[in-house]
Amino acid sequence: MVDNIGSSDSSCIKEQDRLLPIANIGRIMRQILPPNAKISKDAKETMQECVSEFISFVTSEASQKCRKERRKTVNGDDVCWAMGTLGFENYAAPLKRYLDSYRVLEGERSNKQDKDEPSSSPYRSTKQIDDEIVVAPTTFKL
Numbered sequence: 001m002v003d004n005i006g007s008s009d010s011s012c013i014k015e016q017d018r019l020l021p022i023a024n025i026g027r028i029m030r031q032i033l034p035p036n037a038k039i040s041k042d043a044k045e046t047m048q049e050c051v052s053e054f055i056s057f058v059t060s061e062a063s064q065k066c067r068k069e070r071r072k073t074v075n076g077d078d079v080c081w082a083m084g085t086l087g088f089e090n091y092a093a094p095l096k097r098y099l100d101s102y103r104v105l106e107g108e109r110s111n112k113q114d115k116d117e118p119s120s121s122p123y124r125s126t127k128q129i130d131d132e133i134v135v136a137p138t139t140f141k142l
Contacts (some may be wrong), residue, residue, distance in 0.1 A: 018052060020051060025051065029047060062082040065078055065082065076099040079091050080095050
């Protein structure tokens with residue numbers, strides 16, 4: 001089932017908005033091929049169509065799940081669920097593991113930044129205690 005949120009006619013979407021950039025597709029393809037291999041324009045365009053369709057297919061399934069659950073945001077868990085539902089279990093499980101480790105790393109990085117990096121302001125926090133406003137490192141009396 002095609003998911004056309006906010007559009008009554010999917011043909012009004014420009015090709016450049018529907019497809020991933022061909023330069024990116026070529027770069028990804030080159031990473032897996034031997035250094036002396038060549039990739040035809042036709043091969044890149046075919047892969048461009050395939051990966052764009054695949055992304056739309058998985059996203060549509062994840063979007064339907066969110067709609068049923070009355071949510072507006074598709075998240076990584078929804079994408080993993082959709083891949084499993086669509087028969088891509090061999091990819092869904094490793095993707096879920098990657099997503100979990102990514103979240104752990106982001107949490108650690110966020111905690112480290114909160115502790116190590118000073119904010120752009122010289123005053124780290126502001127709070128009001130009774131009749132005083134405390135702006136670290138200075139206190140102002142009201």
